[in-house]
Amino acid sequence: MTTGTGQVKPADVWREADDAKKFLDQAAIVLASVKRELDDMLRVTTGSHVLDVGCGTGADVRAIARRVGPGGRVVGIDSSEQLIAQATPAGPGAAEVEFLHGEAGSLPFAADTFDAARAERVIEHVPDPAAAVAEMLRVVKPGGQVLITDPDHGLWAPDLTDRDLTRRIMTWWGEHVPNAWVARQLRRLLIEAGAVDVTVKLLPVALTSLAAADALTWVGKAAAAAAAQGIAEETRALGWGEEIQRRDAQGTFLMLGTFVVVSGTKK
Template identity: 45%
Template sequence: MATPGSDGTAGAPPAGETGDTTTLIGRPADRYLDEAADHLAAVKDEILRRLRVRPGHRVLDVGCGNGTDALELARHVGDAGEVVGVDVSEEAVAGAIGRGLAAGAGVSFQVASVYALPFPDASFDACRSERMVQHLEDPVAGVREMLRVTKPGGRILVADPDHGMWAPDLADRETTRAVLAWWFDNVRNPWIGRRLPGVLRAAGARDVHVTVMPVVLRGVAAADGLTGLMDALRHAGDAGVVPAERARALREEAARRDADGGFVMYGAIALAEGRRPE
């Protein structure tokens, strides 16, 4: 998500172009992705478990960002395997290449679109994507391309948040609902989490299964780092989405609860998995 108002349109956070990760939730992508990794450790562990990668596997990470997840996958496929990460952002791929070189891992990165993956059919034993499909104009086409490069019988796993499920502990329910709906409606597919099983089936996946993983963000810093909550409250008040004084009161309430160690925000990420038909 780009910084609200950065497109010159007053009062609304613009929906970025597909795959534009220069900024996410109003901050540099690298910083956002590192913060998110800390808060989503349990989700990432479950993705890895369900992907069932083994030594010798060849695995594709679509929307690899800064390469952290691809490097973890490389540990599991071992020297006999291979991990490839792709992202549409040249900046992200350059950073991922640097991390890979520093780690000395058997992983490669390249710039590519999910709609046109530069690999032959049936190139990978498994394919993963995390928090990428929410930004796609055509999720089914993107997942269909991921299935194309997966071997028959190979596993595909797509994980995305459902932005309709974020629940910060704030007293003013009406204002909180209005702010969150406005803020996350600027994600291209804000409710993609609940749609993922249907997306995988429409793309041609078989044996589709979905697991919903809870996300618990303890403290304002965690909530702001992953969702941009405080930015949302500030920009919504400035833009007149909600009365400025009510938005300010919510920010102050969050800060008070945070100081007392009592602020929490809940959410959910859907993990949808399936197989390419034999």
């Protein structure tokens, strides 16, 4: 896919590289500790009704269904029909689950339906983040929780020699995500939507292999794309990419990042 100028955007490079289910599965492994923190922060009990926005193939829906038990209900919604088609039930002893195709900015539920709504690595991709956050708050009951987490794509920090080039490429490459800085905006968006008792927690991640970094950012493809688009002189950009590969092969690769977790309550 190209822009009107014939240039390939970072977003298009990233999409072309990605097989959706493989990407989600690898990211889930990398983010296991982040997911445990989210589980601890999600205020649900036996019998709760929960919405997972951007559920993918439903791994989190099934985990929550087992947590709330047969008396509960868990609904997953995703904009990808391909991923929804791969979702499966939670199994015996779990809550009833339902998977729907739909958009975060226009949730097909009445107000005050759920005890809690969550979204993980979703708001960074939606066309209208404010609408998605407001919709999540609308569909939870008074006293219900909205729990959202996204990485801040302006804070990825790889350990590489050329600082100036690293800043330049990482800033450009971060724009492969439609809402690259939305994580730092989530608190404001929840408050503006009407949530109270809004809290913020930062979860650091340390990625020690290129495979782990690619699962979240596809940084391994950034050098060639930057060279092709003239973001940096070709030899210098490709040398930057070669350093990434070399550090990974040596076992010295490191890229730091930050996930922002925001929780709010409906009045």
